[in-house]
Amino acid sequence: MLYVSTRGHADRKHFCDILLEGLAPDGGLYLPEHYPKVDARALTRLRKAYHEQGYAELAFQILSLYIDDIPAADLKALCAKTYTAEVFGTGEIVPLRHLEDGLWLEALSNGPTLAFKDMAMQLLGNLFEYELARRGEQLNILGATSGDTGSAAEYAMRGKAGVRVFMTSPHGRMSAFQQAQMFSLQDENIHNLAIEGVFDDCQDIVKAVSNDHAFKAKYKIGTVNSINWARLLAQVVYYFAGYIQATESNTQKVSFTVPSGNFGNVCAGHVARMMGLPIAKLVVATNENDVLDEFFRTGVYRVRGAADTHETSSPSMDISKASNFERFIFDLLGRNGQRTKALFGAALPTYGRFDLSAEPLFADAAKKYGFESGKSTHADRLATIKDNYERHGVTIDTHTADGVKVAREHHKDGKVPMIVLETALPIKFAETIVEALGHAPERPAKFAGIEDLPKRVQVMPADVEQVKAYIERHCAPAAQG
């Protein structure tokens, strides 16, 4: 299997080459040359693998379709090491829970940081360690986080040989729980940099360092952001696991509703559907930051400025543009790299928008690819959390609440099971749960008292040079390492 850029670059690459890379050389995102097809026979084999051997085996079989430069025995061992009941809380790894007629929740948030990003990031940590050892290389991951991504990355990379993490976050702006999760890590290879500024300052620092090509090469700076293909691929697996749990035969269909920000999670659903998994609809649920809902309703993709990006109570979906969206548009346009490049490389940077409403292919987004969308507001979130608690005795987090609200609107016929992906546990967003229910959500036992643990964090001004100096002090240059 070879990988191509969405912007038409001539290079073709293997999985392990794009694993450690970010964007393609032309600024595009990597996608497989084609989607391997899973027919009814193959799906029956996968069903059996999940039931009899578990999630790790399912992951191994799906990943094998896309990875031909890691020996099968090694890939199998990496999957087995990643998807364990110890790390993810249950043997099913992603159990389904019934909510109400035909509506299900798929639990993706029982990993180390209680958000779905662990599903992919835990595998990425093991893949990085494996590939870096094989190459005799090191990697210094520099990132910016306002919460979920940074902690998922740190818990995935802690203690891994060959990898260091330098994670910037806005000083004093994350919830006490999120700060405690990250800052209580005592691993030598994890560095928390609390920047005196806002999230955008952190992102600007990461960009500035990445644009210093000499520094980047000397210190082997890399990222783990959501455009990494390996993360997306790892997420494809739980769409299969959700389908298998909700059905008994391959003639049945299911739909998914996915709380969405950067379009990474739901893009994995698109890939699963392209492989032939019997998915009826893929419903994109947004919060007040409705870039994606607007596109699927109107055909206009309009990125937002900082002033138009709302701070909401489902903060992990507060995005101004959807960094993975280019992958779907490339498929929608019949995999035309030149047209994708014209939209994402020219129209968007110039006008901040593009308009496909007059494009006959836009109708395919719903008809051929199953996409629908909806949005939710703070008031909807509170009402949905309260309603689920009162009627079902289930407390859901704010992002999952956006999903459930939108799912109900798209599940009127009730025939095809609708699976809502649970993207975080409520304890991460306790303030809003208290607002909705009048009491705090349950805290998993392993997080009892984490706010009181000693913290390992360096506070510094929003100054690129000071961040660079910190990195220099804490890592041997690549040449020596």
Ligand SMILES: *Cc1c(COP(=O)(O)O)cnc(C)c1O
């Ligand atoms: C990251 C995140 C999302 C959004 O996922 P995308 O892949 O960016 O669409 C939704 N909910 C939670 C809790 C998240 O952490």
